[in-house]
Amino acid sequence: MTELEDRRVQLKIITLFPELIRSYLGDALIAKALNKNLLSIELIPLRDFSDNSYKSVDEAPFGGGDGMLIRADILEKALLTILDKAKNQKVIYFTPQGKLFTSAEAQQIAQDQMGADEIILICGRYAGVDQRFIDQYVDEEWSIGDYVLSGGEIPALVVIEAVSRFVPGVLGQLQSAEEDSLQNQLLEAPQYTRPQVWNEQKVPDVLLSGDHKKIKEWKQKMALEVTQKKRPDLLKKRNSET
Ligand SMILES: C[S@@+](CC[C@H](N)C(=O)[O-])C[C@H]1O[C@@H](n2cnc3c(N)ncnc32)[C@H](O)[C@@H]1O
The missing domain is CATH 1.10.1270.20 (tRNA(m1g37)methyltransferase, domain 2)
Structure with missing residues (x-):
């Protein structure tokens, strides 16, 4: 691996709707970061890990409650395909209950991926995910604001775009994220x-x-x-x- 490849921002995203995220990756700024190899994004479609012919990944919550939850065992199967003991990976789950994602975090990821080799982003859906998965695998919970969205895909795009602006070589010389x-x-x-x-x-x-x-x-x-x-x-x- 070259020094440049070593320094690029590497995001892996587990999502039920990879197409939602992919459709935005052609945006000028992000496409530039991807094409220049300053950013790499791998989308892991959660539905591929379903254990039934309906490709469902959710179940009703124990104890009742509105909506369905993404199953811990299915999320785990997806995560295990990208977890690598040789790497220092940070697993982030998007949730309105999380710490607010700000410009400071975006800058830290662009600089050194917050000290990790790779960042794994988990997009929730429905009523959320089984707490046991969060307890076992998630390092940090992030929110993009005090409102509830239907899924973690928009938060993932927010992170991708905010981080890209801080990656050296992405914004043109005439524009600097430092002055924003x-x-x-x-x-x-x-x-x-x-x-x-x-x-x-x-x-x-x-x-x-x-x-x-x-x-x-x-x-x-x-x-x-x-x-x-x-x-x-x-x-x-x-x-x-x-
Ligand atoms: C409808 S929400 C679930 C909300 C959950 N029932 C609660 O009250 O905490 C579905 C998914 O959208 C994502 N999400 C919704 N709002 C978010 C926010 N403000 N920041 C980050 N992720 C969010 C999360 O991944 C969440 O699992």
């Missing part, structure tokens, strides 16, 4: 393009001045102001970190 909102607990300063005057509103003079030092100072000042106005919680975090 949420880096260093700040939101981005307001941005403007042509025309210089629109509906009697002018672009701030400093941005037309050509003075890079002044522009940088203005952007920093505005970033602080915008963050204070829209996300004071971020500024509090920023202040407690310094």
Whole structure:
């Protein structure tokens, strides 16, 4: 394995709906990461591990309750095909009960896969998965926000796209994830393009001045102001970190 292959982000995703995820992998940014071998994504279709002719993977919960649960034994069969004792693998289960997935996690995965050789993402469906599977195999539970989705496929795509933006060589030179909102607990300063005057509103003079030092100072000042106005919680975090 070359050093470059060694450094690429490697995600393996167990899902009941691989086509949902695959349909998005042709998106410009992700396709670029895949084509340049900076990112590798392997989709493991859970239905392939069903033990019946209906290809079902779920059963009703013991004790009653709404919906069906994905069976632990079927998830295990799928997982065992990719678990490798020689590798340090991190198994993540998407659930609204999990820790919030943020820009910081996306950056850590892009940098060094959070110290793991490989990240395995498990997409739930229906009413979720049998708790025994989580207890036995899952290292971390991640949520993408305080709402309930029907499956883990959109969370998986959120992770893929957020991580890709931080993988060196994926965004063009003109765009940098470092300057985007949420880096260093700040939101981005307001941005403007042509025309210089629109509906009697002018672009701030400093941005037309050509003075890079002044522009940088203005952007920093505005970033602080915008963050204070829209996300004071971020500024509090920023202040407690310094
Ligand atoms: C309908 S949800 C199950 C919710 C579960 N009954 C509960 O109340 O915790 C089905 C699947 O969607 C995924 N999911 C739903 N909302 C999510 C969120 N906010 N973040 C991450 N995954 C989510 C999980 O994989 C989950 O197993």
